Amino acid sequence: MKIVVLLKQTPDTETKIKIDASGSAIEHADTKYIINPYDEFAIEEALQTKEKAGGTPEVVIMSFGDDKARELIIKGLAMGGDRGVLISNAGLESADSLTVAKVLAAAIKTEGASLVLCGRQAIDDDNMHVGTMTAELLGWPHVNVVTKLTLTGEKAHVEREVEGGKVEVYDVNLPAVIGAHKSLNTPRYASLPGIMKAKKKPFDAKTPGDFGINAADIKSKIKVVVKSYEYPPAKPAGRLFQGEELEVMADKVVQLLRQEAKVL
Amino acid sequence: MKVLIFVEQRDGKIKSSAFEALTVGARLAGSPGDAAAVLVGADTASLTGQLAGYGVDKVYTISGPDFALYNAMGWAAGVEAAIKDFAPQVLVGVASPMGRDFFPRLAARMDAALLTDVIAVDWKDGALHGTKPMYAGKCRAHLVSQNCNLHMVTIRPNVMPAQKTGSGSASATTLQVASPSAQSKTVEIRKGKSEKADLTEASLIISGGRAMANAENFKILHECADVIGATVGASRAAVDSGYATHDMQVGQTGKTVNPNLYIACGISGSIQHMAGMRTSKVIVAVNTDKDAPIFTIANYGIVGDLFQVVPLLTKKLKELVGH
Known part of the structure; x- marks a missing residue:
């Protein structure tokens, strides 16, 4: 059994987002990158699945990105992954979700994985596209926003959280793509020996061409482009009530909600 | 331009945000004859009347016991059948847990552009133009679709208000769709504790x-x-x-x-x-x-x-x- 975990590098949540002078790109020179937080739950689930299966499945940590993704993949190896695969996005930096999914699907097919784990969505564009699109291109089922995963033989019993606290329960055939939600598990920290060992673990640097993908061809088919960025409009300054009797302030705010804001 | 709108229902109840999607779809289409809706579920024929006056002349219904419980593969197959029949240039849905679950699958299948969770959307020069908050709302991106025959979009709930125009007959057209794939089976949907509106749709x-x-x-x-x-x-x-x-x-x-x-x-x-x-x-x-x-x-x-x-x-x- 082989498990592939898909990683995306995302800017640290505390990073200030600066739009460049052209208005059509984000300045990333000072950005600190982290593993997309949801992807950590995917790594942990892969490691727990491996442990439950007696340690035989190989856990492959895969990312489509630039060289900055390398250290994040190594972080995944330090947590316990067995092998890293970095597929270079050189020339495809502006790839949309479907283009990324085409590359990943081809790579996963070559790997011959029986389970793909990823985060429910990346916290930069918040699209929630790539895992599901990859599943469709492979002809596999997917379940996203997963809070519970139980594997038995060639099947997976999966719980997915939807609105209103409702839970959808699925039985899916493997291979499948599973998108991890935060309550799936508690990601482990990399141990010191784990960090030492990670640097010596197998690491494959690949290009889309290695998986039969013609980069120029898929680039010419990109379907969604960012034309420009803008900052959200500034909110008008609010009114802060303090130092008065609490009941007076509560009354003022409730009256304003009806008469000025007109939301009640 | 022809526009298809996915109208989400759960347990026989149409979501309030689906009327927001209908309003957007009807606006993009321009006339009720160019707009159609699609409903998927156990018994959707009884729901079509609720769509009258929302600017769509046609409502596709895909029903049957196989569609009792939501499943991405089943819903993608249902909406795909409506796409094949109506041949829209644009498909509109809502960025709800359901829309966000199966729209990416459908986009990959149809080799379509997909703009997700937009707060504004327009059709200009043969492309969808959508505004989407990114980086946790720290900035907004103006996205444009290209290189495709089908342009898909999901709208953020509670942003673009639903508006009944009074036009659109919402006549039902039944489509027969084979039962969803055996690869994925929805066993049950457990009820939440709360009867209240979900946070993502609460006003x-x-x-x-x-x-x-x-x-x-x-x-x-x-x-x-x-x-x-x-x-x-x-x-x-x-x-x-x-x-x-x-x-x-x-x-x-x-x-x-x-x-x-x-x-x-x-x-x-x-x-x-x-x-x-x-x-x-x-x-x-x-x-x-x-x-x-x-x-x-x-x-x-x-x-x-x-x-x-x-x-x-x-x-x-x-x-x-x-x-």
Whole structure:
């Protein structure tokens, strides 16, 4: 059994987002990158699945990105992954979700994985596209926003959280793509020996061409482009009530909600 | 231009946000003859009447026992059948848990462009132009579709209001679709505990933070929420401390909400919390710390102890709504 975990590098949540002078790109020179937080739950689930299966499945940590993704993949190896695969996005930096999914699907097919784990969505564009699109291109089922995963033989019993606290329960055939939600598990920290060992673990640097993908061809088919960025409009300054009797302030705010804001 | 609108229903009830999608779709199509809706579910034929007057002449219904429980593969197959019959250039849906689950699958299948969770959308020069918040709302991207025959979009709920135009006959057309793939079977859908609107669709929300101090204290938020029909939410700090359940979490790693009114109680306003609620139309904050970041985005702030202020708000709201 082989498990592939898909990683995306995302800017640290505390990073200030600066739009460049052209208005059509984000300045990333000072950005600190982290593993997309949801992807950590995917790594942990892969490691727990491996442990439950007696340690035989190989856990492959895969990312489509630039060289900055390398250290994040190594972080995944330090947590316990067995092998890293970095597929270079050189020339495809502006790839949309479907283009990324085409590359990943081809790579996963070559790997011959029986389970793909990823985060429910990346916290930069918040699209929630790539895992599901990859599943469709492979002809596999997917379940996203997963809070519970139980594997038995060639099947997976999966719980997915939807609105209103409702839970959808699925039985899916493997291979499948599973998108991890935060309550799936508690990601482990990399141990010191784990960090030492990670640097010596197998690491494959690949290009889309290695998986039969013609980069120029898929680039010419990109379907969604960012034309420009803008900052959200500034909110008008609010009114802060303090130092008065609490009941007076509560009354003022409730009256304003009806008469000025007109939301009640 | 021909536009197909996916109208989401669960348990035989059409989602209120589906009417927002219909309104957007009807506007993009320009005339009811160019707009169609598609419903998938156990028995959808009885629902088509509710779509009359929303600018669509045609409603595709895909029904049967195989479609009793939502499944991405089944729903993708159903909507795909409607696409094949109607041949739209644009498919509109809602960025709900369901829409966000199967639209990417359908986009990959149809080799289509997909803009997700937009707060504004238009059709210009043969392309969809959508505005989408990114990086936790720190900026917005203007996205444009290209290189495809089908352009798909999901809209963020509660942003573009539903509007009945009075036109559109919403006549039903039944499509027979083979039972969904055996690769994935939805076994059951367990009911949530709450009868209230989900946070992502609620128009009124009252949330508690770490200052709530324990789960029991959320009672005062529920009492306030009951007066105005609000849904109760929580910050990540409150969820991580075990005061609130995980499905109540608002923020970057929780839910993104867009209510008309968001009342933040004892929430200091971390970047990750504000990412999930800053687009609320009106924000009220109650906090003992006058320098709390939440006040920088609040329309109205009260500096005070939530345990005193919230019951007073409840009392004043009761007087206002008259019960």
